[in-house]
Amino acid sequence: MARQDSLSCHFFNQIDVMKYTHVLIALSALAICSSCSSESEDLVVTMQTAQSMRSPKIIGVPEQASSPSILVKFDTAPTEHQLETLLGEDILTVERLFNSTPGKEELEAAYGLDRWYQVTIADTKDMEGAAEYLAAFDDVKIVEYDADYECVESNVCIPVTAEQLAQSAYGTSRASAELPFNDPFLVDQWHYINRGDVAVSPNVYKGADINVKDVWNTLTCGDPSIIVAVVDEGVKYNHPDLSGNMWVNEAEKSGKPGVDDDNNGYVDDIHGFNFVSGGEITWDKELDSGHGTHVAGTIAAVNNNNTGVAGVAGGSGKGDGVKIMSCQIFDNKRGGTVSVSVNAIKYAADNGASIISCSFGYPGGTFKSDGAYAKECQAEIDVIRYFEASRNNDVLDGNIAIFASGNDGDPYATYPGALNDIISVSSFGPDCLPTYYTNYGPGCNIVAPGGEYYANPYNIKGMVLSTYPSEFGEGDYAYMQGTSMACPHVSGVAALGLAYAKKMGKTFTRTEFKELLLSSANDIDTRLNGSKYSGNKTIDLYPYRKMLGTGSIDAYLFCMQIEGIPCLQAENGKKQWLDVGAYFGTSAVNLTYLDVSISDDDYQSLGLVEKPYMQYGRLYVHPTKLGSGRIKITAVAGGSIVGGEDAIGGMVMTQEVSVISRSFKSKNGGWL
Amino acid sequence: MKKYLFISLVCLLFTGCKKEQTEEESLNIVGSWHLTELSQIETRSVTIGKEAIDIYIHFIVDNSFHLYQKVGAGKFRHFSGTWELVDSKLSGMYDDKTMWGTEYDVMLNNNATELRLTSGGEEFVYIKEEIPHSVLSGI
Numbered sequence: 087m088a089r090q091d092s093l094s095c096h097f098f099n100q101i102d103v104m105k106y107t108h109v110l111i112a113l114s115a116l117a118i119c120s121s122c123s124s125e126s127e128d129l130v131v132t133m134q135t136a137q138s139m140r141s142p143k144i145i146g147v148p149e150q151a152s153s154p155s156i157l158v159k160f161d162t163a164p165t166e167h168q169l170e171t172l173l174g175e176d177i178l179t180v181e182r183l184f185n186s187t188p189g190k191e192e193l194e195a196a197y198g199l200d201r202w203y204q205v206t207i208a209d210t211k212d213m214e215g216a217a218e219y220l221a222a223f224d225d226v227k228i229v230e231y232d233a234d235y236e237c238v239e240s241n242v243c244i245p246v247t248a249e250q251l252a253q254s255a256y257g258t259s260r261a262s263a264e265l266p267f268n269d270p271f272l273v274d275q276w277h278y279i280n281r282g283d284v285a286v287s288p289n290v291y292k293g294a295d296i297n298v299k300d301v302w303n304t305l306t307c308g309d310p311s312i313i314v315a316v317v318d319e320g321v322k323y324n325h326p327d328l329s330g331n332m333w334v335n336e337a338e339k340s341g342k343p344g345v346d347d348d349n350n351g352y353v354d355d356i357h358g359f360n361f362v363s364g365g366e367i368t369w370d371k372e373l374d375s376g377h378g379t380h381v382a383g384t385i386a387a388v389n390n391n392n393t394g395v396a397g398v399a400g401g402s403g404k405g406d407g408v409k410i411m412s413c414q415i416f417d418n419k420r421g422g423t424v425s426v427s428v429n430a431i432k433y434a435a436d437n438g439a440s441i442i443s444c445s446f447g448y449p450g451g452t453f454k455s456d457g458a459y460a461k462e463c464q465a466e467i468d469v470i471r472y473f474e475a476s477r478n479n480d481v482l483d484g485n486i487a488i489f490a491s492g493n494d495g496d497p498y499a500t501y502p503g504a505l506n507d508i509i510s511v512s513s514f515g516p517d518c519l520p521t522y523y524t525n526y527g528p529g530c531n532i533v534a535p536g537g538e539y540y541a542n543p544y545n546i547k548g549m550v551l552s553t554y555p556s557e558f559g560e561g562d563y564a565y566m567q568g569t570s571m572a573c574p575h576v577s578g579v580a581a582l583g584l585a586y587a588k589k590m591g592k593t594f595t596r597t598e599f600k601e602l603l604l605s606s607a608n609d610i611d612t613r614l615n616g617s618k619y620s621g622n623k624t625i626d627l628y629p630y631r632k633m634l635g636t637g638s639i640d641a642y643l644f645c646m647q648i649e650g651i652p653c654l655q656a657e658n659g660k661k662q663w664l665d666v667g668a669y670f671g672t673s674a675v676n677l678t679y680l681d682v683s684i685s686d687d688d689y690q691s692l693g694l695v696e697k698p699y700m701q702y703g704r705l706y707v708h709p710t711k712l713g714s715g716r717i718k719i720t721a722v723a724g725g726s727i728v729g730g731e732d733a734i735g736g737m738v739m740t741q742e743v744s745v746i747s748r749s750f751k752s753k754n755g756g757w758l
Numbered sequence: 759m760k761k762y763l764f765i766s767l768v769c770l771l772f773t774g775c776k777k778e779q780t781e782e783e784s785l786n787i788v789g790s791w792h793l794t795e796l797s798q799i800e801t802r803s804v805t806i807g808k809e810a811i812d813i814y815i816h817f818i819v820d821n822s823f824h825l826y827q828k829v830g831a832g833k834f835r836h837f838s839g840t841w842e843l844v845d846s847k848l849s850g851m852y853d854d855k856t857m858w859g860t861e862y863d864v865m866l867n868n869n870a871t872e873l874r875l876t877s878g879g880e881e882f883v884y885i886k887e888e889i890p891h892s893v894l895s896g897i
Contacts (some may be wrong), residue, residue: 646832649831649832649833650830650831650832651830651831652830652832653829653830653831655829712879712880744830746829746830748859748878748880749860749877749878749879749880750859750860750877750878751859752852752856752857752858752859753856753859754837754852754854754856755835756825756827756837756852756856756858756859757811757813757825757827757829757837758815758825758837758850758858758859758860
């Protein structure tokens with residue numbers, strides 16, 4: 087009996103650090119018993135039979151849910167009469183799971199959000215009975231247990247005070263560092279600008295960062311119209327390095343306390359909302375970890391304010407950073423339910439967020455295909471689709487969801503990030519190598535700095551430095567590690583991309599935007615030789631080859647691609663290989679290519695002798711006419727197969743390049 | 759008589775030199791140029807197929823040059839290097855030691871406001887024009 091029925095959902099800041107285990111599991115005890123005796127085997131069979139007899143409409147397992155509610159999805163939007171028929175002795179209330187937002191009714195209906203209801207059960211000891219009762223109604227399509235989350239202790243979060251940071255300037259002097267901003271601890275944030283200082287890591291690799299320096303210097307530092315929702319623990323919105331970049335709901339801020347001034351269904355939601363308690367955002371309770379505040383700082387700590395750290399899209403100190411919305415789904419180690427997390431995501435969609443940064447998910451291996459995930463977590467899928475289809479900026483036709491890939495060290499990403507069209511982020515360290523804890527392989531689309539500490543010699547500077555709640559008495563900043571920390575780097579880069587596209591007057595579909603983002607990556611595979619020692623263990627690097635998505639995120643390359651379709655110059659009359667590395671990232675050589683296509687007109691324009699194709703990351707062309715043509719190159723971002731109903735896999739991405747055929751060409755791309 | 763002939767010969771030589779220098783002066787390409795026409799086999803425009811081409815070149819008297827190019831979408835890219843004009847043939851090298859992709863035949867119109875560079879069946883027509891600040895600052 088190999089089936090693992092346990093479900094858990096947790097934050098991804100390093101596996102030891104903190105885990106939010108969601109639920110229990112239908113038959114985990116049963117799996118243990120199964121190897122013990124024939125009596126146990128009989129019991130297993132009995133339970134399996136019972137399990138198999140349940141209605142196929144029911145998804146999830148009852149042990150997941152301590153909340154006295156069950157989620158129900160109807161075939162069609164139900165009438166009042168249909169809802170009333172559900173009520174009975176054991177069914178106390180039936181209410182819409184999602185608030186309906188004026189003006190978005192059509193979109194809500196398109197993704198089925200108008201058909202989800204939350205049913206309150208009188209007797210939580212008989213959740214299965216209640217589920218079966220609900221499933222018996224013809225017009226009920228899905229019955230989903232409202233799973234809980236719980237928090238597991240963390241042990242690798244290193245808070246630091248400003249004084250401590252000032253005393254521990256690493257390596258070469260701070261004065262020698264040419265940094266774009268005056269934030270005093272930007273010098274410690276190797277994940278933005280890695281100067282190759284061995285004080286960060288004995289195996290530090292210069293340039294192992296997100297290549298954001300020149301973006302900040304020459305292109306953009308953010309845009310306050312772009313809102314990133316941190317779906318996580320509460321964000322300390324009055325943190326001195328965050329407050330300037332917090333999203334502010336002006337109607338609530340200037341309204342009356344205790345009143346839903348903007349009539350969006352939430353009271354006093356000035357910087358977001360606490361979906362666990364249904365009230366104020368919190369971050370400093372005894373069992374909180376500061377996770378949300380740390381993630382928020384990576385995305386948009388205020389830059390150039392002579393204070394603390396920098397954030398990827400934190401602006402230039404002129405009020406031009408992107409804005410952070412706190413959508414709190416964990417509170418004092420108590421996790422929310424499915425109903426909590428899905429409402430947090432819908433809130434983000436309905437209140438202006440263009441990106442959700444989600445450093446949580448299920449442990450690796452819980453689901454092995456999109457289909458399996460959909461069978462257990464339909465409400466989550468519906469609301470993620472709804473979020474992406476909502477449009478909260480002038481650049482895209484929708485929004486972008488970004489998830490961490492997980493910290494189990496598994497050779498596949500976790501869900502929801504592993505969904506084939508959702509971005510899932512894995513982690514690398516300051517050595518430009520995968521971190522010891524990161525998930526990798528199918529479903530992992532791209533890698534970003536997640537950091538890692540070194541045990542021998544002990545060094546915390548290889549972790550990610552960001553903002554932290556001082557209420558824990560240990561300073562305003564902390565080092566953490568995990569794909570939880572990698573995820574907000576990509577969220578920040580995506581936000582920078584939106585800001586730059588807006589500045590350039592560019593528009594994209596969200597699919598195009600994701601493709602540009604994923605193809606803006608650098609090679610990491612060529613470094614995957616031998617082994618590395620980290621996390622108190624030696625890791626063989628070879629298994630990670632071609633398993634780290636498209637490579638390491640490159641903010642500058644991303645912005646260059648946003649500027650427009652890249653042009654490659656070819657020499658007329660010659661067979662040649664064109665290097666697309668500058669546009670697909672240097673990881674182009676390691677991608678799995680699915681197709682190369684060109685229109686008939688463009689084929690003729692270039693006088694091609696044969697169809698172009700990709701090999702070893704280069705584009706083969708043989709033009710015989712002076713002219714140009716646009717060529718579409720399709721590859722898999724994350725593994726060698728495309729994910730889908732039956733398997734975890736990568737995302738399909740298509741990049742377009744233009745080839746200009748001239749009678750001559752300069753090797754450096756110069757016109758003359 | 760011999761003396762006279764000698765003087766005459768010197769005069770002739772001098773005259774010849776002066777004539778050659780005048781031809782060089784007629785190909786004075788120093789200044790800023792903007793690509794306005796680009797010949798292809800079938801078209802004459804500043805596009806190649808679907809791609810718009812925008813090129814500014816500044817030839818400086820010390821034989822250095824600055825090239826600002828936008829090929830297709832995106833921002834202008836800046837290149838610089840050195841140029842040489844010998845016998846109406848223009849060639850050059852970028853600062854990264856990459857040679858130009860070709861050597862051009864050069865023609866200037868009478869008032870030196872139009873520069874024609876030809877090579878390999880392609881003809882490029884540049885007009886004398888200051889490089890806009892937006893191009894320079896966008897680098």
